[in-house]
Amino acid sequence: MGWKSEIIEGVLIAVALYLLIQASLMVTLGVEKSLYVVISGSMEPTYERGDVLVVKRVDVDAIEKGDIIVFDSPYGGIPIVHRVHDIKTEGEERYFVTKGDANPFPDPYYQPNNPGIPEEHVIGEPFIKIPKIGMVQIWLRRLIDVIRCPYPQPV
Numbered sequence: 001m002g003w004k005s006e007i008i009e010g011v012l013i014a015v016a017l018y019l020l021i022q023a024s025l026m027v028t029l030g031v032e033k034s035l036y037v038v039i040s041g042s043m044e045p046t047y048e049r050g051d052v053l054v055v056k057r058v059d060v061d062a063i064e065k066g067d068i069i070v071f072d073s074p075y076g077g078i079p080i081v082h083r084v085h086d087i088k089t090e091g092e093e094r095y096f097v098t099k100g101d102a103n104p105f106p107d108p109y110y111q112p113n114n115p116g117i118p119e120e121h122v123i124g125e126p127f128i129k130i131p132k133i134g135m136v137q138i139w140l141r142r143l144i145d146v147i148r149c150p151y152p153q154p155v
Contacts, residue, residue: 042100
């Protein structure tokens with residue numbers, strides 16, 4: 001067997017293991033996706049860029065100020081991990097005002113009819129941190145971006 005086929009076999013095994021681990025974690029932790037890579041420094045020093053977080057389902061009624069949650073941004077895009085800065089209740093709906101530990105102000109995801117992160121946007125809470133191994137994913141994404149568009153785009 002040549003070195004090319006060994007590399008392909010290694011990649012296929014790695015992908016299969018990743019999918020097996022994700023499926024196992026999904027069933028045991030109660031979330032659709034349980035592994036997240038921290039891509040910004042907004043939660044430093046608690047979580048640093050490149051840390052991998054294992055996330056489990058959380059009862060939104062049990063979330064309190066100071067808890068860290070992972071949630072879908074109201075504007076779409078990638079999930080965010082931030083600390084609950086405040087909790088607001090309107091009617092029977094709870095909203096979470098969030099803030100990154102390294103950020104000077106709470107997150108600006110709020111509108112007059114939506115005073116924070118709605119309960120249904122909460123994915124879960126991180127409970128295990130694996131330091132820095134997510135840097136590989138960050139570097140690969142950066143490489144893919146460079147390959148897709150090797151020249152800077154005009155603003």
